[in-house]
Amino acid sequence: MKYCSECAAPLSFRIPEGDHLPRAVCDACGSIHYENPKLVAGAIVESEGRVLLCRRAIAPRQGFWTAPAGFMENHETTADAAIRETWEEAGARIELGPLFSLVDLPRISQVHLFFLATLVGTHFAAGPESLEVRLFAEEEIPWDEVVFHSTKQTLRRYFDDRRRGQFGMHTFALD
């Protein structure tokens, strides 16, 4: 961020009065441009004991498997974002269950949310951002080819909880 998005003047980086962190400040028009963490929402989609994963067609980590998830848009809810991303990436209609994990990723300033969900019907198909979409039984999951850490850790906790017979809500941070 180098120029003010309101008036195009060059930005200064300094602590505004009454604040405690440096911000991108415009000395010409007075705008302060805050930067905040981004939310990613996704779903652990179950169908007859198997879980839906997408093989990524795009960077980063093209060719690796992950759960459907993506950046939340303005004016949508976290639940709607998870449903939308599952439709876009996996061509799947889902019924959303409870929130299952909230994963803090402070290094990259993101927070990832995963909901439990069940596949509605049997249809799914790779969207433009996926090479392939598949249902995996736990023992079939190619763990070495699963990204990202938040998804992988969420999936591990999902199968642990399923074995215990009770799904909890998991809040954890990853570096």
Place this chain on the structure above:
Amino acid sequence: MKYCSECAAPLSFRIPEGDHLPRAVCDACGSIHYENPKLVAGAIVESEGRVLLCRRAIAPRQGFWTAPAGFMENHETTADAAIRETWEEAGARIELGPLFSLVDLPRISQVHLFFLATLVGTHFAAGPESLEVRLFAEEEIPWDEVVFHSTKQTLRRYFDDRRRGQFGMHTFALD
């Protein structure tokens, strides 16, 4: 957002190739400026059955009571944000418990998170953004003077759960 923050050229608003929503696009340098929902983190701080609320010294809703909460910063976790906001607004050290509510506010593109917490020690004091900080028993809370909706609804659920003897995780949307 009118000008590119990377090169100061005027922005166009159009759907980039491969996307499905209009974005602020720079035709000069190719940057796409995404806008995403913001996260607010806060705490329902309990001490000997009472709950800590702050009377706001600043707009919006100056003079009204609310739980300590505020915008997450880059490179912090949701838990750290809740602890920091409680320190800044209420001068209170807390021990954070589990996540209690996730509130979607799609109209204003925000997601609010509240953690359960207990006050450490007995000290608290109004920070620069608060006129007054006080512990309230449930029957003392001036509900008509409590903002915002996400806080109010979270507090209602907190007292409901306490009466039931079990705290759940609450996910809900407000307009």
